[in-house]
Amino acid sequence: MAGNWKMYKTPAETKAFFEKFLPLVSGASHCEIVINPPFVNIAAAVDAAKGSRVEIGGQNLYWAKEGAFTGEISGPMLKASGAEWVIIGHSERRQYFGETDETVLKRTVAALEADLKPIVCVGEMLAEREAGETEAVLRTQFDGGIAGLSPEQFAKIVIAYEPVWAIGTGKTATPEMAADAHRVLRSLVTAKFGADAGAAVRILYGGSVKPDNVKGLMAQPEIDGALVGGASLDPGSFASIVNF
Numbered sequence: 001m002a003g004n005w006k007m008y009k010t011p012a013e014t015k016a017f018f019e020k021f022l023p024l025v026s027g028a029s030h031c032e033i034v035i036n037p038p039f040v041n042i043a044a045a046v047d048a049a050k051g052s053r054v055e056i057g058g059q060n061l062y063w064a065k066e067g068a069f070t071g072e073i074s075g076p077m078l079k080a081s082g083a084e085w086v087i088i089g090h091s092e093r094r095q096y097f098g099e100t101d102e103t104v105l106k107r108t109v110a111a112l113e114a115d116l117k118p119i120v121c122v123g124e125m126l127a128e129r130e131a132g133e134t135e136a137v138l139r140t141q142f143d144g145g146i147a148g149l150s151p152e153q154f155a156k157i158v159i160a161y162e163p164v165w166a167i168g169t170g171k172t173a174t175p176e177m178a179a180d181a182h183r184v185l186r187s188l189v190t191a192k193f194g195a196d197a198g199a200a201v202r203i204l205y206g207g208s209v210k211p212d213n214v215k216g217l218m219a220q221p222e223i224d225g226a227l228v229g230g231a232s233l234d235p236g237s238f239a240s241i242v243n244f
């Protein structure tokens with residue numbers, strides 16, 4: 001269960017979140033719990049989560065280790081700050097910051113080299129779904145961004161299916177729609193990396209996951225977890241999602 005805070009919260013607000021959140025999830029041993037705050041809050045989050053099962057991640061990284069890349073953050077920097085995870089290729093990165101399947105692959109390889117666990121996002125836009133292109137879009141994103149990994153690299157990533165039309169809109173994919181897309185992704189994994197990889201890969205659903213719809217989504221055997229934006233900002237609501 002991963003929370004994507006996007007561009008919300010200061011270090012002080014991060015600390016306050018964890019003070020409320022940790023007691024609420026102290027009994028949750030059924031899943032891994034990850035919070036991905038903005039870069040400037042990672043130190044505060046790592047500090048606040050110390051001694052708990054909650055792990056911290058970044059929301060992006062650049063593929064070079066260091067260099068003249070103003071404004072960028074590298075995998076080794078994230079790792080050294082105490083992050084264990086990193087979100088890659090989120091649709092907001094693709095839509096607003098020009099990320100492509102090719103750069104998603106570069107970032108994923110860089111994350112693995114830094115010993116970070118990548119959460120690689122894919123998902124179709126509304127017009128693509130309405131045109132019946134969901135499967136083709138997922139295939140293109142998979143082929144261009146994930147299929148370039150070696151089997152050893154692939155075994156270490158988590159995939160997040162996030163239909164763009166469901167992100168921040170309050171429109172969730174129905175559990176059946178999400179499961180259908182997860183099945184497509186799993187079959188792409190099986191075709192490329194084999195049946196064991198297809199069975200083992202964890203696929204998270206993301207897009208308006210809330211305390212009141214998480215149970216239905218998680219009842220689908222195809223759905224292994226959730227990547228939660230808006231509802232991860234409030235300790236009570238993210239804790240109810242974790243404890244679904």
Ligand code: PGA
Binds near residue numbers: 170230
């Ligand atoms: P949302 O965001 O839960 O606010 O829809 C999900 C995401 O973008 O990861």
